[in-house]
Amino acid sequence: MAGESISVNRVRDILMVTMPRDPGDATIASLQDQVLAAMEKYEALGLVLDISAVDTFDSFFARMVDETAKMVLLMGGRTIIAGMRPSVAITATQLGLKLDGATTALTVDRALNRLETARQGR
Amino acid sequence: MIMQPLQELAIREEHDIVMARSLVRESAMAIGFGLTDVTRIVTTASELARNAFRHAGGGIMKLRRLDEDGKLGLELTFEDHGPGIPDIELALQKGYTTAGGLGLGLPGTKRMMDNLDIQSELGKGTLITVRKWRKG
Numbered sequence: 605m606a607g608e609s610i611s612v613n614r615v616r617d618i619l620m621v622t623m624p625r626d627p628g629d630a631t632i633a634s635l636q637d638q639v640l641a642a643m644e645k646y647e648a649l650g651l652v653l654d655i656s657a658v659d660t661f662d663s664f665f666a667r668m669v670d671e672t673a674k675m676v677l678l679m680g681g682r683t684i685i686a687g688m689r690p691s692v693a694i695t696a697t698q699l700g701l702k703l704d705g706a707t708t709a710l711t712v713d714r715a716l717n718r719l720e721t722a723r724q725g726r
Numbered sequence: 727m728i729m730q731p732l733q734e735l736a737i738r739e740e741h742d743i744v745m746a747r748s749l750v751r752e753s754a755m756a757i758g759f760g761l762t763d764v765t766r767i768v769t770t771a772s773e774l775a776r777n778a779f780r781h782a783g784g785g786i787m788k789l790r791r792l793d794e795d796g797k798l799g800l801e802l803t804f805e806d807h808g809p810g811i812p813d814i815e816l817a818l819q820k821g822y823t824t825a826g827g828l829g830l831g832l833p834g835t836k837r838m839m840d841n842l843d844i845q846s847e848l849g850k851g852t853l854i855t856v857r858k859w860r861k862g
Binding site: 628659661663691692700 | 740741743744747748751761762764765766768769772773776831833834837838
């Protein structure tokens with residue numbers, strides 16, 4: 605929807621964002637500012653981006669996510685993209701999308717476990 | 727081949743890209759495409775609708791259901807009256823971009839669909855036609 609927005613939630617020192625099923629460009633673009641502001645405010649360890657509801661991941665969406673991940677990395681945080689659907693993974697590969705700035709996890713649980721492990725070595 | 731005119735959508739503002747995805751998803755599912763092909767077709771529509779919006783200030787998307795002796799498919803056309811594409815071969819190369827994107831839209835579209843046809847005239851506009859056939 606035109607008025608939809610995303611919210612950045614904090615669980616301890618991890619930021620959580622759940623992307624809606626079919627976000628518009630403006631919603632996707634708002635991700636960067638919100639995430640970076642929350643990184644600073646909460647001195648977060650990183651970001652888990654849940655895309656399990658997302659059914660279309662195109663080049664614009666990928667670029668915004670990758671840029672956000674690179675910015676989070678510059679601030680000292682890690683980004684894990686969780687829950688990519690099989691059909692989205694197939695399409696993303698055919699499109700040639702690259703997400704160099706982030707790592708991926710099958711589920712949000714696994715993403716959280718990985719960040720928890722990373723905390724030990726902080 | 728029977729080509730039924732289905733629907734058309736004017737792409738005038740950014741939110742129309744979402745509308746284009748939604749309309750194409752609905753049509754592709756009605757034709758009976760599998761989930762992965764639906765995703766390929768919708769992603770293609772998203773790339774091409776955004777191209778029309780960003781490069782040409784908007785355009786028209788048309789959807790047609792295809793029926794060739796019982797073989798079903800979907801055809802999408804995107805027509806704009808923008809600046810046109812100076813070098814179509816170059817635009818089809820991965821990584822070539824004029825709008826600060828990834829340059830993946832057109833080459834990716836070619837891989838995801840069964841047919842891609844681009845007609846463009848400088849200063850006049852661009853007409854892009856893509857087709858996908860249902861398997862089985």
